Amino acid sequence: EDQVTQSPEALRLQEGESSSLNCSYTVSGLRGLFWYRQDPGKGPEFLFTLYSAGEEKEKERLKATLTKKESFLHITAPKPEDSATYLCAVQADRGSTLGRLYFGRGTQLTVWP
Amino acid sequence: DAGVTQSPTHLIKTRGQQVTLRCSPKSGHDTVSWYQQALGQGPQFIFQYYEEEERQRGNFPDRFSGHQFPNYSSELNVNALLLGDSALYLCASSFLFLTGQDYEQYFGPGTRLTVT
Numbered sequence: 001e002d003q004v005t006q007s008p009e010a011l012r013l014q015e016g017e018s019s020s021l022n023c024s025y026t027v028s029g030l031r032g033l034f035w036y037r038q039d040p041g042k043g044p045e046f047l048f049t050l051y052s053a054g055e056e057k058e059k060e061r062l063k064a065t066l067t068k069k070e071s072f073l074h075i076t077a078p079k080p081e082d083s084a085t086y087l088c089a090v091q092a093d094r095g096s097t098l099g100r101l102y103f104g105r106g107t108q109l110t111v112w113p
Numbered sequence: 114d115a116g117v118t119q120s121p122t123h124l125i126k127t128r129g130q131q132v133t134l135r136c137s138p139k140s141g142h143d144t145v146s147w148y149q150q151a152l153g154q155g156p157q158f159i160f161q162y163y164e165e166e167e168r169q170r171g172n173f174p175d176r177f178s179g180h181q182f183p184n185y186s187s188e189l190n191v192n193a194l195l196l197g198d199s200a201l202y203l204c205a206s207s208f209l210f211l212t213g214q215d216y217e218q219y220f221g222p223g224t225r226l227t228v229t
Contacts, residue, residue, distance in 0.1 A: 029158075034217070043117070043203050043220035044156070087155055099146065099169050099207075101218060103155030 006088050013111050016077045019108045023088030024070040033071050034039045034101065035064050035085035059110035078111045085109070115140060116219035117206050125227045126194050134189040134224045138206030140204060145187040146218060148203040156203055162187055163209050199228045
């Protein structure tokens with residue numbers, strides 16, 4: 001069964017203190033891995049898609065990387081406005097589950113001044 | 114360019130009632146997926162619609178049904194509401210390529226459903 005596990009569940013950082021969030025996945029045939037940011041009571045906001053091991057993508061203070069078993073979201077010198085829940089999702093390339101995103105439970109990030 | 118929109122924003126219903134939620138996809142998108150997100154959990158896939166037909170379905174009972182209209186907008190219907198149906202219901206839109214795969218799914222703001 002396709003599964004996504006995110007760690008840690010919660011992370012508190014001081015402003016400027018860099019860290020990484022982890023997303024480990026089990027899927028038979030990965031088509032894509034997606035990172036989203038979600039603010040309380042709102043819908044997930046798309047951040048990145050990664051398709052193959054070794055791929056990296058960056059956006060401002062965020063950098064996502066992918067291996068065959070996990071992905072990392074690196075946050076460099078975070079600011080309080082980076083506080084949110086970060087969700088990881090995978091999409092399989094099997095015909096029976098095309099289009100379906102499998103989500104982890106997310107990492108709740110708090111950045112304090 | 115309008116993103117994904119959903120209505121209503123909030124809804125309170127009583128057990129046993131029926132509810133209809135609505136979604137308009139992002140401009141240029143033709144595929145709509147629905148997800149349920151319970152508090153503290155990641156979104157769970159309900160189903161996906163393309164060309165007015167249900168293309169994929171997650172592990173949800175038949176009380177959950179949907180529809181897609183010719184303009185690509187979609188509705189989610191839930192019958193015989195249970196307390197456990199209380200959640201944030203998210204709509205996501207995407208574009209389906211000839212390969213049969215979509216790419217990024219963009220989410221709307223969600224509808225918060227409370228069942229009492």
